[in-house]
Amino acid sequence: MELDPDRLKLFSYHLFTKLEGAVTSGMIHLGDQLGLYKALAAAPQPMTTTQLAHATQLNERWVREWSYNQAAAKIISTINTPSMSTTTSVPAIDDDMFYLSPEQIAVLATDAHPAFGMGMFHRLPQTMESLKRMPESFRTGIGHNYDSHGPEGAVGIERSFEPWTNANLISAVLPALDGVAKILDAGASIADIGCGAGGAVLLMAKAFPKSTFTGYEISQYALDRAAQKLKESALDNAHFNDARTNPLPADHSLDFVTTFDCIHDMTHPAEMMHAIHAALKPNGTWMLVDIKAHDTFALNMQKNPMAPLMYGISVMSCMSSAMSTPGGAGLGTLGLSATTAETMAKAAGFSHFRKLDVDHSVNAFYEIRP
Numbered sequence: 001m002e003l004d005p006d007r008l009k010l011f012s013y014h015l016f017t018k019l020e021g022a023v024t025s026g027m028i029h030l031g032d033q034l035g036l037y038k039a040l041a042a043a044p045q046p047m048t049t050t051q052l053a054h055a056t057q058l059n060e061r062w063v064r065e066w067s068y069n070q071a072a073a074k075i076i077s078t079i080n081t082p083s084m085s086t087t088t089s090v091p092a093i094d095d096d097m098f099y100l101s102p103e104q105i106a107v108l109a110t111d112a113h114p115a116f117g118m119g120m121f122h123r124l125p126q127t128m129e130s131l132k133r134m135p136e137s138f139r140t141g142i143g144h145n146y147d148s149h150g151p152e153g154a155v156g157i158e159r160s161f162e163p164w165t166n167a168n169l170i171s172a173v174l175p176a177l178d179g180v181a182k183i184l185d186a187g188a189s190i191a192d193i194g195c196g197a198g199g200a201v202l203l204m205a206k207a208f209p210k211s212t213f214t215g216y217e218i219s220q221y222a223l224d225r226a227a228q229k230l231k232e233s234a235l236d237n238a239h240f241n242d243a244r245t246n247p248l249p250a251d252h253s254l255d256f257v258t259t260f261d262c263i264h265d266m267t268h269p270a271e272m273m274h275a276i277h278a279a280l281k282p283n284g285t286w287m288l289v290d291i292k293a294h295d296t297f298a299l300n301m302q303k304n305p306m307a308p309l310m311y312g313i314s315v316m317s318c319m320s321s322a323m324s325t326p327g328g329a330g331l332g333t334l335g336l337s338a339t340t341a342e343t344m345a346k347a348a349g350f351s352h353f354r355k356l357d358v359d360h361s362v363n364a365f366y367e368i369r370p
C-alpha cells in the first residue's frame with residue numbers, strides 16, 4: 001500500500017485530537033481543583049478573565065490561558081464583546097467573556113447533580129502517574145490495586161459514583177428489585193462489597209434504619225474515607241470491614257448483597273461470586289452493578305463510542321487492579337458482559353439472573369438469586 005498524503009494528514013490530525021483530549025483533561029482537572037468552574041457557575045453574568053481571576057484569587061494571565069483552552073475545547077462557553085474604548089487594533093483582554101450553560105454548570109460545578117462529571121478528572125494525575133508503573137506491569141503481568149492511586153484516587157472514585165447513586169439508588173434502583181425494599185424496611189442484614197468510600201452503605205443505612213449494613217473493601221484509603229464519613233453520619237447501623245482480614249460471613253446469613261462497579265476489578269471474581277452465594281440466605285438477593293459491556297471487542301468497538309476510554313482506563317486502573325496479584329482474572333473495565341456475568345453467577349451456584357430496567361449511561365444492573 002502506498003502512503004497517501006491526504007490520509008497521512010487526516011491520520012496525524014486524528015492522532016493529535018487524542019493529545020488535545022488528554023491536555024484539555026488536565027485543564028479540566030485544574031478547573032475543578034482551583035474552583036474556576038464553581039466561580040463561573042456562581043457569577044450572575046459572563047465574566048472577563050480579570051473578574052474570574054479576582055473571584056478565584058488566581059493570577060489573571062494563567063486564568064486567561066486556561067479559559068482560552070476551555071472555551072476552544074467547548075468545555076466552557078464564551079462571548080466576544082469588543083470593548084468600545086479600544087483605540088488600537090490590539091484586542092483588549094476583557095473583550096472575551098466566559099460563562100457556563102446550565103448543562104455545563106450541572107456537569108462541571110454541581111457536586112450533587114447526578115450528571116456531575118468531575119470524579120474521573122479529580123483522579124487524573126494519579127491515573128496518569130500509573131503510566132510510570134505500566135512498562136513493568138506489561139513485562140511481569142502484575143498490576144496495581146486501587147491504593148496505588150493514593151488517597152486522592154479514592155476521593156476521585158467517590159466523586160465519580162456518589163452523585164448518581166445519591167440521586168437514584170433509593171428512589172429508582174432498589175424498587176426495581178423484586179421485594180428487596182420491603183425486606184430492608186422490615187429489618188435485614190446487608191453487605192456492600194467493594195464499597196469504596198461507603199456512600200451507598202451510608203445512604204441505605206439512613207434510609208432503612210431497621211437494617212444493618214456492612215461495607216467490605218480492600219483499599220485502605222477508601223476505608224479511611226468511609227470511617228470518617230461514618231463518624232460524621234453518626235449512624236449506628238453501618239459498619240466497614242477490611243475484606244482481607246474480616247471477609248464476608250459464609251453462613252447464609254445475609255438478605256441482600258450489593259456490588260457496585262467492582263467485580264470486574266477483582267483479582268478473583270469467580271471466588272467472590274462463590275463467597276456471595278455462601279453469604280446469602282437461600283431467598284436472598286445479590287444486586288450486581290457493573291459496566292455495560294458487549295461480549296466481544298468487535299462489538300464494544302462498534303457500539304460503544306467510549307470504548308477507547310474504557311480500554312485505556314482498564315489498563316491504568318480496572319484491569320491493573322484485577323491483575324494486581326499473581327493469577328488475577330484480569331476481567332477489566334469491559335470484561336463483565338451480561339453473558340459473562342450470568343455464566344459466572346450460574347457457575348457459582350446462582351439460578352436466577354435478571355437484568356433490571358434501570359437507565360444508566362455506563363452501568364448495567366442485575367438481580368441475582370441462589
Ligand SMILES: C[S@@+](CC[C@H](N)C(=O)[O-])C[C@H]1O[C@@H](n2cnc3c(N)ncnc32)[C@H](O)[C@@H]1O
Pocket residue numbers: 146147157158161162193194195196197216217218219222243259260261262265266267321
Ligand atoms: C471502581 S471502585 C468502586 C467503589 C464503590 N463501589 C463505588 O461505587 O464508589 C472498585 C472498588 O473495588 C475494590 N475492590 C477490589 N477488589 C476487591 C475485593 N476483593 N474485595 C473488596 N473490594 C475490592 C477496590 O479497592 C475499589 O475500591
